[in-house]
Each structure stands twice: as C-alpha cells, then as structure tokens.
Amino acid sequence: MKCRRCRQPAVIEVRRHNAGFCRDCFLHHCREQVRRTIDDFGMIGPGERVLVAVSGGKDSLALWDILGDLGVDADGLYLGLGIGEYSGDSGRYARAYAEGRGAKLVEIDLPADVGFDIPTGARVAHRAPCSACGLSKRHLFNQAAVDGGYDVLATGHNLDDEAAVLFGNVLRWSTDYLGRQLPVLPAGNGFVRKVKPLVRLGERESAAYCVLAGIDYQVEECPMAEGNRHLGYKEALNAVEERSPGSKHTFYFGFLERASPLFTPEARAERDELRPCARCGTPTPGDICAFCRLVERAAT
Ligand code: AMP
Ligand code: FES
Ligand code: ZN
Numbered sequence: 001m002k003c004r005r006c007r008q009p010a011v012i013e014v015r016r017h018n019a020g021f022c023r024d025c026f027l028h029h030c031r032e033q034v035r036r037t038i039d040d041f042g043m044i045g046p047g048e049r050v051l052v053a054v055s056g057g058k059d060s061l062a063l064w065d066i067l068g069d070l071g072v073d074a075d076g077l078y079l080g081l082g083i084g085e086y087s088g089d090s091g092r093y094a095r096a097y098a099e100g101r102g103a104k105l106v107e108i109d110l111p112a113d114v115g116f117d118i119p120t121g122a123r124v125a126h127r128a129p130c131s132a133c134g135l136s137k138r139h140l141f142n143q144a145a146v147d148g149g150y151d152v153l154a155t156g157h158n159l160d161d162e163a164a165v166l167f168g169n170v171l172r173w174s175t176d177y178l179g180r181q182l183p184v185l186p187a188g189n190g191f192v193r194k195v196k197p198l199v200r201l202g203e204r205e206s207a208a209y210c211v212l213a214g215i216d217y218q219v220e221e222c223p224m225a226e227g228n229r230h231l232g233y234k235e236a237l238n239a240v241e242e243r244s245p246g247s248k249h250t251f252y253f254g255f256l257e258r259a260s261p262l263f264t265p266e267a268r269a270e271r272d273e274l275r276p277c278a279r280c281g282t283p284t285p286g287d288i289c290a291f292c293r294l295v296e297r298a299a300t
Contacts, residue, residue, distance in 0.1 A: 001013060001020035002020060003020055003021050003022035003025050004017075004019040004020060004021060004025070005021065005022075005025040005028070005029075006022060006024075006025055008022040008025075009022065010022055011023055011026065011212070012026050012208050012212075014029075014205065015245040016202070016241075016245045016246045016248075016249055018245075023212050026208065026209070026212060027209065027212060027213060030062070030066060030201060030205060030206075030209045031066050031069055031070060033200040033201055034063070034066045034067075034070065034197050034198065034200070034201070035070055036200065037183070037197050037198075037199060037200050038070075038195075038197050041183050041184045041195070042184065043152070043154075043183070043184055043193075043195040043197055044072060044151075044152055044154075044195065044197075045151070047073075048073070048151040048152055049073050049074075049075075049149065049150045049151050049152070050067065050072055050073060050074040050075070050150060050151070050152045050153075050154050051074070051075055051076075051077050051106070051141075051144065051145045051148060051150040051152070051153050051154070052064045052067060052074050052075070052076050052077065052154045052155075052156075053076075053077050053079070053137070053141050053153065053154070053155045053156070054076040054077060054078050054094045054097070054105070054156075055078070055079075055090055055094070055156070055218070056078070056089070056090035056091060056092070056093035056094040056097075056217060056218040057090070057093075057156070057217055057218050058203070058206045058207045058209075058210045058215075058217045058219075059156030059157070059158050059161075059198055059203065059206045060155070060156035061093070061094075061097055061156075061210060061215050061217050062156070062198070062201075062206040062209040062210050062213075062215070063154060063155075063156045063197060063198050063206075064076055064097070064103070065097075065101075065209075065210075065213060065215060066197075066209075067154070067197070068101065068103065074103075074154070075103065075104040075105070075106060075148070075150075076094060076097075076098055076103060076104065076105040076106065077105070077106045077107075077108070077141065077144050077145075078090075078091055078094040078095070078105055078106070078107050078108070079107075079108050079109075079110065079136075079137060079140055079141070080107065080108065080109040080110055080111070080112075081110055081117065081118045081133060081136070082109075082110050082111040082116075082117025082118055082119070082120075083117065083118050083119065083222060083223065083224060084223075086218075086220060086222060086223055089218055089220070090218045091107075093216060093217050093218045096216060097215060097216075106144060106148060108140055108144060110136060110140075114136075114140075114295060114299065115295065115298070115299030116295070116298035116299050118132055118133045118136070118224065119224070120298060121136070121294055121297075121298035122224075124297050124298045125293075125294050125297045125298055127294070128228075129224035129225075130224065130225055130228055130230075132294060132298075133224070135290055135291055135294060136291065136294070138291075139280075139282060139289070139291035140291075141153055141155075142190075142191055142192060142194075142282070143280075143282075145192040146190070146192060150192060151187075151192065151193065152192060152193045152194075152195055153192050153193070153194050153195070154194075154195050154196070154197055155194070155195075155196055156196075156198055156206070157196040157198060157199065158198045158199065158201050158202060158203050158205075158206055159198075159199055159200060159201060159202045159203075159248055159249060159252060160202050160203045160234060160237070160248065161203075162181070162183075162196065162199050162252050163237055163248040163251055163252045164230055164233040164234045164237060165177075165181060165230070165233075166178075166181060166251065166252055166255055167233045167236070167237060167251070168229060168230065168233050169181060171233075175263050175266055176263075176266060176267060176270060178259070178260070178263040178267075179260070179263035179264045179265070179266050179267025179268070180267045181255075181260070182256070182260065182264075183195065183196045183197075183199045183256070184196075189271065189274065189283045190276065190281060190282060190283050191283070199252070200249075202248070237251075270285075271283075273285065275287075277289035277292055279292040280292055
C-alpha cells in the first residue's frame with residue numbers, strides 16, 4: 001500500500017479513511033485532524049493558555065505533543081491517583097516526556113496533597129473505583145486550571161472513548177448526560193472551558209502517533225477498570241467497526257450534529273440550578289459537593 005499523500009510506501013492503514021500513510025504523512029494527518037477539531041468547535045482562541053491533563057498514556061501524551069507542534073501554549077497536569085505500581089509508572093512517563101521536551105508539568109498527588117488514594121477512597125465512600133476516580137479528576141483538574149490562571153482544560157478523550165460513552169448513555173437513555181456530552185463545555189459558574197481535541201482520532205491512531213513520534217507511554221490499562229461496563233461498550237463497538245469501518249465516527253459525529261441539540265436545554269437548566277459548595281465553592285446541586293463529601297469520608 002502507498003501513502004495517500006506522498007505515494008511512498010505506507011506504514012499504517014486507517015480503514016475508516018480508506019487510506020494508508022507513511023510515517024511523516026501520518027503524523028501530519030494526526031495534527032491536521034486535531035487542528036480541524038480545534039477550529040471547527042472553537043476550542044482554543046489565539047493566545048489562550050491551555051492546561052493538558054496528562055495521564056502518561058498514549059492519548060494525552062499524543063495530544064500534548066500535537067498541541068506543542070500546533071504552537072499552542074500548553075502546560076501538562078499530572079494527577080497521582082495512588083493506584084500502586086500503575087500510578088508510579090504513569091507519573092514517570094509523564095515526567096520523562098516533560099523533561100525531554102522542556103515542557104512544564106504541574107503535579108498533584110491525591111494521597112499526599114488531598115489525603116487519600118483511589119482504592120481507599122472508593123472503599124470508604126462505597127463507590128466504584130472509577131466513579132471516585134472520575135469525580136476526583138473532574139474536581140482537581142478544574143481547580144488546578146482555575147488556580148493556575150489557565151483559560152482551557154484539555155483532555156485526551158478520543159473517538160473510541162466518546163463513542164463508547166455515547167453508546168452507554170443511549171442504552172440507558174441518560175438524557176441529562178447526553179445533553180452534556182460535547183467536545184467543548186463552555187466556561188462559566190466556576191468552571192474553565194473543557195475541550196477534547198482528540199475526538200477525531202481513534203485509539204489505534206494515538207498509539208501509532210506515539211510510536212512513530214518516538215514517545216514512550218504507559219501501555220498498561222488501569223487495573224481498577226478491568227471488566228467495567230465501559231470496556232464492554234468499547235468491545236461491542238469494535239465488533240461493529242470491524243464489519244463497517246467508519247461506524248464509530250458516524251455514530252458520534254451524527255449525534256453531535258443531529259441529536260445532541262435536543263438534549264442540551266435539559267442539561268443547561270440543570271447547570272443553572274447549581275449553587276456553590278459550602279466548603280470549596282464548586283457548583284453543586286446540594287449544599288456540599290460530591291468531591292468534598294468524598295474527601296470528608298476518605299481522608300484520614
Ligand atoms: P481516562 O478516563 O483514563 O480514559 O482518561 C481520559 C483523559 O483524562 C486522559 O486522556 C487524560 O487527559 C486525563 N487523565 C486521566 N488520568 C489522568 C491522570 N492521572 N492525570 C492527569 N490526567 C489524566
Ligand atoms: Fe481511575 Fe483507574 S484511572 S479508576
Ligand atoms: Zn466542594
């Protein structure tokens with residue numbers, strides 16, 4: 001197979017695009033997909049400061065690298081979750097990338113800075129680990145962005161992630177989540193703008209990007225996520241994609257274009273009813289936000 005762009009021998013095939021690419025043209029293709037996503041959705045304005053949440057995995061490191069190449073002013077943020085060896089290794093990959101490129105990495109350590117790790121926090125609060133983890137990430141990412149004076153918080157969620165979350169939300173008809181599942185969430189009410197510039201790339205592409213760009217990343221998946229529902233949705237969509245390449249893209253982007261606007265009023269109304277948490281000021285439907293309640297139960 002030949003590269004679609006330069007006709008040299010291809011090193012990777014992207015079936016969804018019915019195309020092969022050589023190394024340089026593939027890296028170019030990934031950057032173009034991200035640039036287009038940022039432009040189409042108005043994710044990052046000129047001169048804005050971006051904080052990229054970097055887990056040490058392929059997606060967030062590829063994202064940080066691509067933003068740098070596109071000339072975006074982007075620092076990294078690593079959150080240590082206290083999940084044993086997995087977290088130790090993840091932090092090392094994030095730090096190694098930052099040192100290698102002379103980039104700034106902000107670090108927060110959940111056990112040292114907040115007082116609990118995810119396995120303990122989840123157990124004490126009777127939550128699934130991924131739920132305690134997601135809650136902590138959302139809160140601490142936003143807080144770090146606000147504290148550091150950043151305009152935008154970027155995460156490495158890719159097309160596979162977003163299609164799987166959408167699939168789960170549709171299976172349960174979680175209309176409130178459907179109204180919030182957007183690649184850009186505007187700033188306001190104590191939140192910085194949140195963006196997902198990788199939604200046009202699949203996880204196979206972000207992995208290939210890192211390999212071809214010479215970026216070392218954490219290959220292991222989080223041990224706490226094993227067997228969760230989200231992974232089941234990914235497997236189901238992979239089976240569909242295998243038979244009909246492009247299905248995930250059509251599913252997700254079709255939703256954004258044609259279905260998502262039907263659900264946004266409900267989500268907006270819910271957001272308007274939030275009040276500041278009595279402890280930390282984060283907007284919440286109750287008096288004390290879910291993160292502060294988790295901290296209260298879990299911190300020793
Ligand atoms: P995940 O929920 O693990 O699929 O991660 C989704 C995105 O959240 C990643 O692409 C990162 O941008 C961010 N993220 C996940 N874990 C961490 C972490 N420990 N520190 C910083 N960012 C993270
Ligand atoms: Fe959050 Fe695994 S990364 S539970
Ligand atoms: Zn709070």
